[in-house]
Amino acid sequence: MASSSHPAVPPRGQTLVESLERHRETIMERIRQANGMTEREVLAVGNSLKLIVDEARSYVAESRETLEVFASTNVSDMLERHGSVMSGFVETMKTQVSAQGAAAAQATEQINRIVELGRTIERVTMESKILALNANIQARRLGVAGESFQVIAQEMKHFSESVNDANKTVQELARGLLNVLPRISSLAAEMRKTSEGFSADINHRVTEVAHTNSEMKRGVAASMAAGEARLQQILKLSYDALSHLQFQDTVAQQLLGCQHQMHDAINEVNRWLASGEDGLADAKAEEARQVEAATEIASGDVMLF
Amino acid sequence: MGKKILVVDDSATVRQQVGLALTQAGFDIVEAVDGLDGVDKMNQVTDISLVICDVNMPRMNGLEMLEKVHADKKHMTVPVVMLTTEGQPELVERAKKAGAKGWIVKPFKAELLVAAAKKLTAA
Numbered sequence: 342m343a344s345s346s347h348p349a350v351p352p353r354g355q356t357l358v359e360s361l362e363r364h365r366e367t368i369m370e371r372i373r374q375a376n377g378m379t380e381r382e383v384l385a386v387g388n389s390l391k392l393i394v395d396e397a398r399s400y401v402a403e404s405r406e407t408l409e410v411f412a413s414t415n416v417s418d419m420l421e422r423h424g425s426v427m428s429g430f431v432e433t434m435k436t437q438v439s440a441q442g443a444a445a446a447q448a449t450e451q452i453n454r455i456v457e458l459g460r461t462i463e464r465v466t467m468e469s470k471i472l473a474l475n476a477n478i479q480a481r482r483l484g485v486a487g488e489s490f491q492v493i494a495q496e497m498k499h500f501s502e503s504v505n506d507a508n509k510t511v512q513e514l515a516r517g518l519l520n521v522l523p524r525i526s527s528l529a530a531e532m533r534k535t536s537e538g539f540s541a542d543i544n545h546r547v548t549e550v551a552h553t554n555s556e557m558k559r560g561v562a563a564s565m566a567a568g569e570a571r572l573q574q575i576l577k578l579s580y581d582a583l584s585h586l587q588f589q590d591t592v593a594q595q596l597l598g599c600q601h602q603m604h605d606a607i608n609e610v611n612r613w614l615a616s617g618e619d620g621l622a623d624a625k626a627e628e629a630r631q632v633e634a635a636t637e638i639a640s641g642d643v644m645l646f
Numbered sequence: 647m648g649k650k651i652l653v654v655d656d657s658a659t660v661r662q663q664v665g666l667a668l669t670q671a672g673f674d675i676v677e678a679v680d681g682l683d684g685v686d687k688m689n690q691v692t693d694i695s696l697v698i699c700d701v702n703m704p705r706m707n708g709l710e711m712l713e714k715v716h717a718d719k720k721h722m723t724v725p726v727v728m729l730t731t732e733g734q735p736e737l738v739e740r741a742k743k744a745g746a747k748g749w750i751v752k753p754f755k756a757e758l759l760v761a762a763a764k765k766l767t768a769a
């Protein structure tokens with residue numbers, strides 16, 4: 342108690358000093374309570390701030406992980422590989438269809454030669470027939486002596502007729518084939534055309550998907566950058582909030598200063614009561630000296646030596 | 647694992663605020679409630695890269711702790727920054743003579759604190 346160090350204080354003054362001491366104790370208790378309360382609240386706000394930043398950080402990290410997995414999937418390469426297999430298949434098909442067309446053309450040419458050969462056979466059988474007829478006439482002229490020639494002439498006639506019949510059948514089959522082969526060639530040409538169209542369509546679709554994929558990748562990169570920027574903004578805001586939260590310690594220090602000041606005031610009253618005006622003048626001179634000496638560094642300054 | 651910073655302050659809110667600012671910048675934090683606790687933590691925890699220390703604390707104040715830490719060969723190279731509401735030149739001068747690497751007056755700006763920590767812990 343400050344009053345106990347000043348026994349020279351008169352009784353009435355002693356009562357005043359004791360009353361001031363009681364007030365000081367009450368004020369100190371209230372200050373302790375206020376400090377405790379603001380400390381608890383500020384700590385709670387600080388914890389919430391930490392959770393907010395941690396949540397934002399986790400969210401950005403998880404998003405980045407997912408987006409990186411997506412971005413690393415090389416859809417373009419995959420498409421190129423599949424497209425290349427498909428193109429190879431279509432090219433093989435085109436080659437085979439071309440070969441089929443060429444074979445049909447070759448077959449047509451050979452059948453035309455068979456038809457031509459058939460005409461030769463027809464001519465030969467006609468000549469054989471005429472020959473057989475002449476031989477028959479000559480044999481009849483010879484009478485009995487020509488009877489055997491007549492038999493041969495008859496056989497020759499039958500033979501040429503058989504050959505002629507066979508030739509006709511071959512010609513009919515050849516004509517039938519000649520009717521079918523152009524259709525085969527035409528189908529082969531159509532197939533080739535369809536294959537070419539299909540190949541072009543596949544290439545177009547691959548290009549389209551590759552383009553969409555590259556657009557999506559650009560979108561993913563932009564999204565990742567935006568997430569990072571947001572996180573930086575949240576960090577900045579949390580730093581601002583931290584700066585504001587520091588009022589608690591400053592207020593606590595100020596209140597502690599009030600306590601000391603109250604204590605000094607009581608001592609001053611004590612000195613005044615004990616020594617009269619001179620004691621007070623000495624105290625004021627000391628205070629002025631202290632104020633003059635204190636050229637302080639301002640709040641928030643960071644000074645590295 | 648980030649670099650370890652010892653934060654010595656008798657105010658729980660200041661320890662929390664300094665801790666939050668520095669952990670968000672990737673540092674690991676060790677806390678002490680006064681100078682005596684700070685000296686103990688220096689001896690218990692290895693690889694402390696920086697000490698951020700209040701001046702006015704019970705049992706042992708920040709300047710006493712600074713002098714004690716720098717008198718110890720094991721810790722004399724660890725940089726110490728004072729973080730306080732005090733700004734009197736004589737205190738700053740005493741800290742400088744005792745080997746402090748900086749003086750920050752509360753309330754501090756988190757970005758500046760982080761920048762100072764990064765600079766002083768850079769290899």
